[in-house]
Structure formats: structure tokens, C-alpha cells
Amino acid sequence: MAVARGLRSNLLLVQNILRAQKSGSPSLASNELLRNYATASGSKEMKVKVPLTLFGVSGNYSSALYLSAVKANSLDKVETEINDIVEATKKSPIFSQFIKDLSVPGDTRVKAITDICSAAKFSDITRNFLVVMAENGRLRQLDSIAKRFVELTMAHRKEVKAVVTTVIPLPPDEEKELRETLQDIIGQGKTVKLEQKIDPSILGGLVVEFEQKVLDVSIRTRARQMERFLRVPINFDSI
Incomplete structure (x- = not known):
């Protein structure tokens, strides 16, 4: 009491x-793969702006994911899927170690992520985004990118x-x-x-x-x- x-x-x-x-009282992509990903989904004529200007690697990737998800009208679904895979890394030490290990060959990372996304029935937006991260060796930054993405979705919803x-x-x-x-x-x-x-x-x-x-x-x-x-x-x- x-x-x-x-x-x-x-x-x-x-x-x-x-x-x-x-x-x-923003620059979105740091390489061609990310630029291609950000513009590949949805109508190219659709004008979309990120609600916050974010910087750094996590800012660039999360902004690219936001643009693609909004263009595909699947922001809520993508947010859920990204949060789900982050939770999976927290619950599985083996999976967490896998995404942080840069010695794993790129094609092995891509195949593993593709299989995981297929088993989880993730959307094409999420799967393609995670594949780009796997190809660029950025899976180890998934948690920080997911947090910045949530910042964008919250700003989107005000x-x-x-x-x-x-x-x-x-x-x-x-x-x-x-x-x-x-x-x-x-x-x-x-x-x-x-x-x-x-x-x-x-x-x-x-x-x-x-x-x-x-x-x-x-x-x-x-x-x-x-x-x-x-x-x-x-x-x-x-x-």
C-alpha cells in the first residue's frame, strides 16, 4: 500500500x-541492391515520402523497407513479419549466431533466409528485403534496422x-x-x-x-x- x-x-x-x-512553452540506399529494392515494389508513379529523416545504415535500410511496404499497401503486415523474425533471433541462440556470423557464405545466408521466409509465409516485400540484407551482409544489424522501421511506422500513424x-x-x-x-x-x-x-x-x-x-x-x-x-x-x- x-x-x-x-x-x-x-x-x-x-x-x-x-x-x-x-x-x-533522405538519402535512402547505400548501394545498388538497396536502391533497386526500394523502387521495385508497387507503382513507380506512386509518390511516397518517409515521415522521418533517418541516417546511417539502419536508417537507409529501414527507409527503403518503409517505401516498399507503403507502395504495396502492406505496412502493417511487413511490420509484424519484421518483428516476428527479430523475436525469433532472441529466442534462438543458434539463429542469432547465424545472422551475426560473417564467415557464412553469402549464398548460404540467402538460401537460409529464403527457406525461413517461405516456411513462415512471409510477404514478398519482407522476403526480398531480408534477402537483400543477407546479400549485403547486413543481417547482423536486423534488430537496429527493425527498431528504426518501427519509428517510421509509428510516425506514419502519428x-x-x-x-x-x-x-x-x-x-x-x-x-x-x-x-x-x-x-x-x-x-x-x-x-x-x-x-x-x-x-x-x-x-x-x-x-x-x-x-x-x-x-x-x-x-x-x-x-x-x-x-x-x-x-x-x-x-x-x-x-
Whole structure:
């Protein structure tokens, strides 16, 4: 009960801070294979733009996948399939090691990925994308590419991901209050997608992350702040 009451008081503090803050206020492909993949699916006359400009290898690949999936009108299906194969790498150490091992010949990687996609009945968009990754030796970066792809799909749906970390799960009514507060901060036209994480190491309180902002009112952080304060020597001449 004490933990729950503390969580409730910290939620109110978070809401007040968030509202106060409110009131105060691409190159796609790195090689020919990826360029060909990005333009091969769907109508070439269809004009599609990525909703976010992403950089680096993961940005280039995820943007190419997004363009192809949107042109084929299969964004949701492709997102599910990509997430499924990422989960498979987490559940199978052998599969995870396979996609990271650059010593595996390219044709072996391509055949294995093709067989996996066929068995899973993946769409042509996903299969072809994974084959391009296998040919380019990029399967080891699948997890980071998948995360950037999800960023694009969320932006496409005008969703904003917010992560709240607590010691115990937020009760439904408090989760609803926090979601509504964040929605008020973010404004109309976007939808908050709230994700809860449990981390006993924060000791209590809340940590809220959204739109590259972090609001940390955890007991762990407060304790560290107090420790730093206590370590500062007192200047008696100023008293």
C-alpha cells in the first residue's frame, strides 16, 4: 500500500511538471541492391515520402523497407513479419549466431533466409528485403534496422511512444491519467502509445520518456542528488 501511495503521489508530480513544461512553452540506399529494392515494389508513379529523416545504415535500410511496404499497401503486415523474425533471433541462440556470423557464405545466408521466409509465409516485400540484407551482409544489424522501421511506422500513424518505468505496474486508472496528461502535452493530431516497464532498481517513483525527453522523479535519482548535496563541503564563512 505504501508503494502504491508513493506511486500515486509521484504520478501527480509528473503530471504537474509535464503541464508546466507545456505552458512554458533522405538519402535512402547505400548501394545498388538497396536502391533497386526500394523502387521495385508497387507503382513507380506512386509518390511516397518517409515521415522521418533517418541516417546511417539502419536508417537507409529501414527507409527503403518503409517505401516498399507503403507502395504495396502492406505496412502493417511487413511490420509484424519484421518483428516476428527479430523475436525469433532472441529466442534462438543458434539463429542469432547465424545472422551475426560473417564467415557464412553469402549464398548460404540467402538460401537460409529464403527457406525461413517461405516456411513462415512471409510477404514478398519482407522476403526480398531480408534477402537483400543477407546479400549485403547486413543481417547482423536486423534488430537496429527493425527498431528504426518501427519509428517510421509509428510516425506514419502519428503515434508517439512514451515509456513509463516504475517499480510496480501502474494501476489502470493511473495509467489512464498519465496517458491523458501526455496526450494533452503532445496535442491533437497525434496518439500516445504508452509502454510500461518494470525496474526495481529505481526503488520507487517514476521515469517517463517521450519525444526525446526524460522526466526522472525516481527515488534512486533523488537519493543520488541528495548524496551529491551532502558531499559538498559547507562554507561557514557564508553563513
